[in-house]
Amino acid sequence: xxxxxxxxxxxxxxxxxxxxxxxxxxxxxxxxxxxxxxxxxxxxxxxxxxxxxxxxxxxxxxxxxxxxxxxxxxxxxxxxxxxxxxxxxxxxxxxxxxxxxxxxxxxxxxxxxxxxxxxxxxxxxxxxxxxxxxxxxxxxxxxxxxxxxxxxxxxxxxxxxxxxxxxxxxxxxxxxxxxxxxxxxxxxxxxxxxxxxxxxxxxxxxxxxxxxxxxxxxxxxxxxxxxxxxxxxxxxxxxxxxxxxxxxxxxxxxxxxxxxxxxxxxxxxxxxxxxxxxxxxxxxxxxxxxxxxxxxxxxxxxxxxxxxxxxxxxxxxxxxxxxxxxxx
Amino acid sequence: xxxxxxxxxxxxxxxxxxxxxxxxxxxxxxxxxxxxxxxxxxxxxxxxxxxxxxxxxxxxxxxxxxxxxxxxxxxxxxxxxxxxxxxxxxxxxxxxxxxxxxxxxxxxxxxxxxxxxxxxxxxxxxxxxxxxxxxxxxxxxxxxxxxxxxxxxxxxxxxxxxxxxxxxxxxxxxxxxxxxxxxxxxxxxxxxxxxxxxxxxxxxxxxxxxxxxxxxxxxxxxxxxxxxxxxxxxxxxxxxxxxxxxxxxxxxxxxxxxxxxxxxxxxxxxxxxxx
Amino acid sequence: xxxxxxxxxxxxxxxxxxxxxxxxxxxxxxxxxxxxxxxxxxxxxxxxxxxxxxxxxxxxxxxxxxxxxxxxxxxxxxxxxxxxxxxxxxxxxxxxxxxxxxxxxxxxxxxxxxxxxxxxxxxxxxxxxxxxxxxxxxxxxxxxxxxxxxxxxxxxxxxxxxxxxxxxxxxxxxxxxxxxxxxxxxxxxxxxxxxxxxxxxxxxxxxxxxxxxxxxxxxxxxxxxxxxxxxxxxxxxxxxxxxxxxxxxxxxxxxxxxxxxxxxxxxxxxxxxxxxxxxxxxxxxxxxxxxxxxxxxxxxxxxxxxxxxxxxxxxxxxxxxxxxxxxxxx
Numbered sequence: 054x055x056x057x058x059x060x061x062x063x064x065x066x067x068x069x070x071x072x073x074x075x076x077x078x079x080x081x082x083x084x085x086x087x088x089x090x091x092x093x094x095x096x097x098x099x100x101x102x103x104x105x106x107x108x109x110x111x112x113x114x115x116x117x118x119x120x121x122x123x124x125x126x127x128x129x130x131x132x133x134x135x136x137x138x139x140x141x142x143x144x145x146x147x148x149x150x151x152x153x154x155x156x157x158x159x160x161x162x163x164x165x166x167x168x169x170x171x172x173x174x175x176x177x178x179x180x181x182x183x184x185x186x187x188x189x190x191x192x193x194x195x196x197x198x199x200x201x202x203x204x205x206x207x208x209x210x211x212x213x214x215x216x217x218x219x220x221x222x223x224x225x226x227x228x229x230x231x232x233x234x235x236x237x238x239x240x241x242x243x244x245x246x247x248x249x250x251x252x253x254x255x256x257x258x259x260x261x262x263x264x265x266x267x268x269x270x271x272x273x274x275x276x277x278x279x280x281x282x283x284x285x286x287x288x289x290x291x292x293x294x295x296x297x298x299x300x301x302x303x304x305x306x307x308x309x310x311x312x313x314x315x316x317x318x319x320x321x322x323x324x325x326x327x328x329x330x331x332x333x334x335x336x337x338x339x340x341x342x343x344x345x346x347x348x349x350x351x352x353x354x355x356x357x358x359x360x361x362x363x364x365x366x367x368x369x370x371x372x373x374x375x376x377x378x379x380x381x
Numbered sequence: 382x383x384x385x386x387x388x389x390x391x392x393x394x395x396x397x398x399x400x401x402x403x404x405x406x407x408x409x410x411x412x413x414x415x416x417x418x419x420x421x422x423x424x425x426x427x428x429x430x431x432x433x434x435x436x437x438x439x440x441x442x443x444x445x446x447x448x449x450x451x452x453x454x455x456x457x458x459x460x461x462x463x464x465x466x467x468x469x470x471x472x473x474x475x476x477x478x479x480x481x482x483x484x485x486x487x488x489x490x491x492x493x494x495x496x497x498x499x500x501x502x503x504x505x506x507x508x509x510x511x512x513x514x515x516x517x518x519x520x521x522x523x524x525x526x527x528x529x530x531x532x533x534x535x536x537x538x539x540x541x542x543x544x545x546x547x548x549x550x551x552x553x554x555x556x557x558x559x560x561x562x563x564x565x566x567x568x569x570x571x572x573x574x575x576x577x578x579x580x581x582x583x584x585x586x587x588x589x590x591x592x593x594x595x596x597x598x599x600x601x602x603x604x605x606x607x608x609x610x611x612x613x614x615x616x617x618x619x620x621x622x623x624x625x626x627x628x629x630x631x632x633x634x635x636x637x638x639x640x641x642x643x644x645x646x647x648x649x650x651x652x653x654x655x656x
Numbered sequence: 657x658x659x660x661x662x663x664x665x666x667x668x669x670x671x672x673x674x675x676x677x678x679x680x681x682x683x684x685x686x687x688x689x690x691x692x693x694x695x696x697x698x699x700x701x702x703x704x705x706x707x708x709x710x711x712x713x714x715x716x717x718x719x720x721x722x723x724x725x726x727x728x729x730x731x732x733x734x735x736x737x738x739x740x741x742x743x744x745x746x747x748x749x750x751x752x753x754x755x756x757x758x759x760x761x762x763x764x765x766x767x768x769x770x771x772x773x774x775x776x777x778x779x780x781x782x783x784x785x786x787x788x789x790x791x792x793x794x795x796x797x798x799x800x801x802x803x804x805x806x807x808x809x810x811x812x813x814x815x816x817x818x819x820x821x822x823x824x825x826x827x828x829x830x831x832x833x834x835x836x837x838x839x840x841x842x843x844x845x846x847x848x849x850x851x852x853x854x855x856x857x858x859x860x861x862x863x864x865x866x867x868x869x870x871x872x873x874x875x876x877x878x879x880x881x882x883x884x885x886x887x888x889x890x891x892x893x894x895x896x897x898x899x900x901x902x903x904x905x906x907x908x909x910x911x912x913x914x915x916x917x918x919x920x921x922x923x924x925x926x927x928x929x930x931x932x933x934x935x936x937x938x939x940x941x942x943x944x945x946x947x948x949x950x951x952x953x954x955x956x957x958x959x960x961x962x963x964x965x966x967x968x969x970x971x972x973x974x975x976x977x978x979x980x981x982x983x984x985x986x
Contacts, residue, residue, distance in 0.1 A: 067495050192390070192636075198639055201628055203588075204607060207610075208625065275753065275755070275758040275759045281716075283822070284773070285773065289772060289776070293764065301763075309494055320589060338506075338595075339507075350500060354496060358495060373763055373806045
């Protein structure tokens with residue numbers, strides 16, 4: 054299928070671009086980052102740490118730039134992302150592995166719920182266009198979309214966790230308990246509740262407005278008029294004719310918005326001290342832990358690309374015009 | 382145009398922008414003190430001398446808030462303009478040209494679209510040694526243009542096949558001439574809406590970067606105010622004014638841009654026009 | 657026998673403000689007998705589509721019926737509740753829109769669109785719907801396998817046939833067709849018109865055929881009504897109209913369509929612009945463009961409608977002295 058082939062192609066190209074970006078950027082900046090690091094740590098770097106840096110940057114000094122590039126690619130693609138500097142001697146992959154599930158849970162939940170709820174509200178608003186619901190939902194949607202995530206996070210944290218004490222103030226769980234025990238699970242949920250709700254709320258606005266506008270446009274399409282001419286009940290028209298068609302472009306946008314949700318996750322994790330991969334990235338950036346930073350960057354990009362691709366796959370099922378090639 | 386003036390949301394959005402614009406322009410007259418003045422007693426609550434109290438470093442909150450508007454508006458408008466320009470070139474040219482040019486340009490667009498912008502942003506800013514507004518503007522522009530470019534591209538494609546464009550082509554008008562004088566004027570509504578959307582994105586993203594401490598933390602902006610509030614544990618100290626107001630301003634300014642974005646969209650697209 | 661459909665003095669307006677509507681159908685009366693084909697012809701903007709929609713009960717805001725009745729088998733359609741109206745659609749009165757290219761839901765298979773229409777009118781069984789759909793596809797000469805297809809897999813002409821098949825699935829008594837062939841090429845047009853004729857002979861439904869192509873109507877319609885500026889200006893049996901158009905507008909319309917087989921002739925076009933419905937002249941709406949205008953009369957006095965005994969009527973001052981006059985003061 055041409056459509057899927059193109060999407061896979063895009064995935065590969067973007068992945069390659071990210072890899073190359075990781076390789077090229079440190080070399081473009083003034084000064085050798087390794088020297089910067091050495092200076093910063095003032096000789097406290099052990100030989101192993103220096104080596105870790107070199108692996109991360111592909112800076113085997115004996116090779117040419119092209120050679121370095123390929124050994125870097127080789128290392129990365131085989132899963133050797135180097136060793137973290139701040140958490141030395143923890144491997145980057147280990148750290149990422151620990152943090153990733155937290156973010157996946159958070160982002161996964163927020164994205165799906167925001168899409169489903171936002172789309173539903175948007176469709177309702179469009180269907181009852183001009184009503185009180187619609188008039189309220191539009192500015193609400195705009196405002197939700199204009200909200201700085203981190204600020205809302207701070208406020209929510211302040212009110213619900215700090216002042217009211219309903220939720221814990223920081224962290225992913227209490228006392229390092231995992232998901233294995235009931236109380237551990239409960240702790241995880243209560244820690245994740247505020248971040249998840251905040252992230253969802255902020256993502257909601259865009260979907261509401263998008264679905265509303267798309268549905269309004271679809272409602273004017275000829276096939277909706279004909280559905281009425283067939284004497285179909287309004288509920289059937291709303292569901293199988295209007296919404297079913299309006300959701301298609303929304304879904305495309307949803308796939309593309311996955312990158313933005315990661316952005317929101319960064320702020321949320323930071324504010325709530327949530328031990329996810331985005332928070333880890335922030336820490337890596339502020340402590341100039343280049344290997345860790347590059348590794349996370351790569352993982353995030355790959356993750357978004359995969360999610361994107363899955364969404365594209367799902368889209369094929371939703372839209373028969375893609376699924377079945379037109380005969381004429 | 383007239384329809385826009387009658388649109389309630391457009392008026393609301395425009396009023397918000399006008400308000401902040403005036404505040405920004407007349408900041409020296411409105412703010413009682415310089416925002417960076419640290420000579421005041423820190424951690425004061427609101428009073429007659431300090432309308433909103435003082436920060437843990439001893440600065441007047443109200444003055445900071447007022448001057449902060451300059452930063453946000455500046456970044457918002459300038460970045461919005463740059464992004465709009467890039468979108469225009471990439472999207473319209475790619476859509477109109479078609480063929481391999483389109484394939485290449487839209488692939489580039491798609492790559493930038495799929496890459497998580499803020500992550501890219503954060504990584505780039507960590508490498509860059511100088512911090513400050515120009516860097517932020519540059520980085521935001523590089524990461525934020527892709528989505529609008531896609532929209533403009535599909536508009537350009539739709540317009541390309543319209544009779545009047547055909548006619549222009551037949552009469553031998555040069556390609557860029559057709560684009561500039563025939564296609565672009567017909568996309569005016571979308572372009573304007575995109576500008577406001579880009580400005581919204583810029584305001585929020587810049588605030589976000591400042592908040593994380595990736596901008597110049599000595600600049601006065603609403604984002605950095607929140608950065609200092611966070612690092613000084615304003616929450617624990619009960620300084621809710623410090624926490625609340627900068628964010629509220631970001632929200633309001635963002636809403637202003639957002640409302641205009643929505644309203645222009647509504648007016649420009651005949652299918653969305655109000656009953 | 658009571659007519660199948662009777663439109664009595666219908667006025668339809670357009671606008672969002674009910675006090676300030678633009679009237680696009682101005683006092684139209686029309687009747688369709690069982691199994692009869694009525695052609696409705698006129699330029700773009702004369703109100704024929706609006707009339708068709710109102711007759712089929714499909715008028716929605718910003719269109720409003722201001723005055724008048726639409727009696728279907730004696731019942732006033734406009735007075736029915738929404739549910740009653742819905743029940744009538746497709747089952748009694750069916751409409752095929754102009755440009756049926758996009759009239760089918762892109763994400764549903766064609767057979768499912770038959771089924772949901774039939775289910776809405778009480779036929780719950782999918783097998784029954786499918787059997788009926790197959791029957792109809794055969795009647796419109798579409799290969800059965802396209803029932804399983806999605807609309808985008810059919811060509812424009814095929815979609816038009818599929819829509820016509822759908823419109824007939826519940827054996828309506830009246831079929832309203834709005835420019836069903838305008839967007840198609842002439843060959844397809846011909847085959848569809850022929851198919852409609854065959855179906856009508858078999859199923860016996862009445863037809864209102866709206867088009868600007870008068871030459872087509874002359875061939876297939878029993879009677880033809882000519883509309884101008886929201887009014888019926890002439891109505892006559894098709895052949896009679898062709899041989900002797902009475903209203904100057906009809907004559908002009910005729911003159912614009914050269915018959916293919918006839919000898920070369922000068923085409924007489926029609927001067928002027930279609931009327932602005934918001935600024936109609938006090939008298940006859942056609943007077944600004946009429947080649948046979950009676951100065952001093954036509955611009956200021958509305959023509960009265962005159963009937964001759966042979967089933968013809970015309971609204972024109974040229975014929976005011978002839979035959980019986982309907983007691984209407986203009």
